[in-house]
Amino acid sequence: MRVELQTAMGALLRLLDTAPNDEFPDLLTGVGQLRSIFQGIDVPLEGIDLAPIARLRSELLRTVVCDDADDARDLLNELAMSYGVTPQLNENSEVEFQAEVRGTAAALAALFVQALMELQTRGWTERIHQCEAVWCWNFFLAAPKSRNQRYCSSTCATRMRSQRRRDREFEEPWTNSESEEDWWAAPRPRLVP
Numbered sequence: 001m002r003v004e005l006q007t008a009m010g011a012l013l014r015l016l017d018t019a020p021n022d023e024f025p026d027l028l029t030g031v032g033q034l035r036s037i038f039q040g041i042d043v044p045l046e047g048i049d050l051a052p053i054a055r056l057r058s059e060l061l062r063t064v065v066c067d068d069a070d071d072a073r074d075l076l077n078e079l080a081m082s083y084g085v086t087p088q089l090n091e092n093s094e095v096e097f098q099a100e101v102r103g104t105a106a107a108l109a110a111l112f113v114q115a116l117m118e119l120q121t122r123g124w125t126e127r128i129h130q131c132e133a134v135w136c137w138n139f140f141l142a143a144p145k146s147r148n149q150r151y152c153s154s155t156c157a158t159r160m161r162s163q164r165r166r167d168r169e170f171e172e173p174w175t176n177s178e179s180e181e182d183w184w185a186a187p188r189p190r191l192v193p
């Protein structure tokens with residue numbers, strides 16, 4: 001199976017978004033979800049066991065969040081080996097990674113290993129970010145020219161901007177006055193008992 005890098009990465013990041021963390025439980029709960037995660041990817045999903053998919057997800061997560069470049073490469077190579085992933089030429093003479101291990105998780109492993117290796121060879125791995133907004137742990141692929149992008153979407157960016165404004169106004173209520181001095185000098189409403 002060969003799919004566009006963007007399609008494969010989209011599915012990979014959606015899969016990682018379902019991983020449990022300190023705030024969220026495991027969101028991978030049914031086949032219906034797998035269908036939306038793996039849209040555009042031709043793998044059998046009907047009646048499949050979620051455990052091998054969850055195992056693949058934690059292996060992928062470990063590779064993606066690894067800060068050390070050498071370790072990240074080792075983890076990716078180990079992942080490829082564990083599913084027997086090897087490159088093959090398909091009928092269109094395109095390189096297509098295939099897994100010797102049978103099953104949907106292995107087919108997905110081959111696809112994602114290929115996508116992550118392609119990302120490595122293009123020097124794009126640092127474009128994978130995790131959203132820094134509170135209550136959002138979404139993974140996203142930052143645009144090539146905005147590697148410092150901190151939020152997964154404009155919704156998260158706007159939400160965090162207004163949160164920062166609220167925090168600032170709470171801590172420094174004079175922000176909206178001319179100066180801190182003016183704010184202190186201004187008459188205060190009297191508290192009526």
Ligand SMILES: [Zn+2]
Pocket residue numbers: 131132133136137138151152153156
């Ligand atoms: Zn977000």
